[in-house]
Amino acid sequence: MAPKGGKEDKEEIWPYKITIGICAMHRKATSKPMRAIMKKLIECYGQWVDFFIFPEQVILNEPIENWPLCHCLVSFHSTEFPLEKAIAYVKLRKPYVINNLDRQYDLLDRRTVFKILSDNGIEHPRHGYVIRGRPNEPDTELVEHPDHIEVNGEVFNKPFVEKPISSEDHNVYIYYPSSVGGGSQRLFRKINNRSSWYSPKSEVRKEGSYIYEEFIPADGTDVKVYAVGPFYAHAEARKAPGLDGKVERDSDGKEVRYPVILSNKEKQIAKKIVLAFGQTVCGFDLLRANGKSYVCDVNGFSFVKTSTKYYEDTAKILGNQIVRHYAKTKNWRLPPDMPQPPILDLGLGDDPPMITTPSGKLAELRCVVAVIRHGDRTPKQKMKLVVTDERFFALFEKYDGYKKNEIKMKKPNQLMEVLELARALVSEKQVGE
Template sequence: MDSHQPINNGFTFPKLPSSSIASRLEKNSDPSLGIFGSSPSNGALSPSVPPPPSHPRKKYIIGVCAMDDKARSKPMRNILDRLLTHGPFEAIIFGDKCILDEDVKAWPACDFFISFFSKGFPLRKAIEYVKLRTPFCVNEVDMQTVLWDRRLVLEILDQIGVQTPRRLVMDRDGGPTLDSRVLQKLKLRGVTAVEQRPVPEFKIIDQDTIQIGDQIITKPFVEKPVSGEDHNIHIYYHSSTGGGARRLFRKVANKSSEHDPDLNMPRTDGSYIYEEFMHMDNAEDIKVYTIGDQFVHAETRKSPVVDGHVRRNTDGKEIRYVAQLTPEEKKMAAGICKVFGQRVCGFDLLRVGGKSYVIDVNGWSFVKGNNYYYNNCASILQDVFLRNARQRKLSEVVFPKELSAENSWRLKAFVSVFRHADRTPKQKMKFTFSSAPFRELLNGGGEEVIIRQARDLKLVSAAAEQAMDEELEDSSKLQLLKNILDKKSNLPGTKVQVKPTITKDEHGNSKSVKLQIIVKWGGEVCGFQAQNMIEDLDERLYNLQRVHN
């Protein structure tokens, strides 16, 4: 089976009373189970799938309740495609319109429920739906609220014997809150969660040391917001190594962090976790992906704390390498899946001096662009679904007509309109520098400078070359800036904006200057459009000449 073949059958979308047509795709797959492709012989599990029971209902329904950008992503489509091709399944994509606007009573019914939180997703509505329809959940929906709070995650990891970095917690919000049902589940799994917490005293002992309550931690340490959805993490360095901090954030283009030499004071406007900074082996962290306790996959990547530059291959994807986990790490992965109730789950692992530490649990995570992972994920989920179908006798369950897949619109055709672009795409890149060759571009001023002329753009290229020769800035960024300017400076749409940010000391004197260099290019007329424009001009001039004659 070609894993790159797009899914064009087997999906249904709920019909909404006051929305545009939602779509349903019908798939005529064989209800008998297929056999997945053979797996590499590296010891990973390739589960056998028992044959399905005979039943009056030909297909079981898999409901995918997640935001559209996740539910329709390539990894999800690859896994669903395999499930629909090799098993007696039909998939319903709920869609953003249904999830956000419709009451859960109007959501379509399903046998198996794939639902996970991402930005903008109404998790409380999904929890209400599970209580109402009681489908089999791949990942426990209510337990995903635990992942919203890093304090709870780390405390639970400690209680199940998973190593985490030493940390102090500054609670300014009174502590996390959980539903009673979630607390009961955690208790049954041998875990207790403390909700109400007093606000401890916070002291800054000196420029490198803070005290929370009666405990002390010294730089370098990592400052994390307690919210699992807040990725603005700071790493503060000891003054003996130059001080300052590195700001971590979600990847933007090729950046995942940046160094700020003037950031030395911890934040005091919320609740934070202060972790001991760990110097990981090979400057790499490990992303671990699980499918229950039966399959685990791990990949290494360059840690964002190194220089913040994301290494990508020629296809634009972040460079990662498959890693082999130790038996102890595999045991940790299985324990994390069970205690958090998340079959398909990802977490971050650090190896330091022969020991392994978990620093975060992310919930639903996919391996991207890996057919071996897709095959195993679909195979394991198929096995789980069919086993559950027999236990619950789902073949005898008939959904109400108004909640069934048959009460949906059917997609008959796709209509696409292609148009040749008039101009090349406009593009831009941003760089941040502070060295003297770039400060000279301001000509002694403190205002933004815009450079458009080709001869002036060469000055920016020369500044990049000088900074590279003197090793004043990141050479990879300088080379990228120079390459862009050397190739695009003669084109009319190219320009450079130099935006200074001046930091002043307590006396009002300039302390440091940080420059943001923004390069913009593109927008040139395409050859095809240029020909059309010439022909149009020729026709207009001809008609004008006829009028005058």
């Protein structure tokens, strides 16, 4: 459906705006991250591109011949999204596609995900499959013992992880050995402030198909990586949902996450995943253990929840990619005043650019670390001690400590109370001796 524009023998100025269509379920297409990214994209590239959102009722109920036309398509699968219709639309209209739609089927089967990771030399947990009741697939033999299972002859000692084959099923179980009390931790999509709960049951599920993974001890955290193109990745760490099941939230109710700097090897993993799965915008989960990084899940199209810097970077990468694509394919003149994407993704080749250090070596600047301490204050003199005298508890109760779980005493009269109590205790101790 791409309109005619350029001439093969001569570059032409930008004749019309490129239209970007957002084809996804309404909740996803109008989410805060999507709105922030598209707003920034129009701010930076509004001279050359525009966008619109496919109405959800059109996606679900109208034949693809009635879907709106666009030059560039941003589309991704989620619950109830008709992926097959979107693929048929691409075949019919042939827009420039940001995330390969056919390859999104790969993300729906955890077996396929692990096979692609293996084929591309990406570290992932050791695993085995148990298949039950699937057409044209023989059932798998599983032998269960108190502290381990055998899957097709391969042994998985507890603790191990049990995941449904379908990546849309988030009911993941972790089974513990009897030496630590047994039982299992049952993970699920966050509900209020819970992401998992403990069950005393130690037996694996007997119905359905599952993938069993060797448990990777990652010190209670997992790393969420959000790649945009082969050379850009934003990473955050969070408390692992299997730790105690309680979701840590900040004052705004958002899950607490911490910025993470990826190693060069992890950046290469991000690049491999983007290219191997054909997903320009792609999230995945990393586990760090024993000096290695393991990919345990690939989630496909996903955005960082709260990061203005990420929104700006993503908008510039996508805007630059789209404008460059049409400048090249239509033989249009590349706008000289077009904003450039982040330095890790210039869209100019297969390798990110390097900078020269003062010593003359080429290196990639990863971060700047500064240790700053003001010098016009006397360091605080602190002492921590455990007290058992009832008078301290009475003081704690007097200032509502049981309601706040702490008290802060800064006023002179409050400090005098503590001083007098301390003097009384010292005096009593001296008399007793």
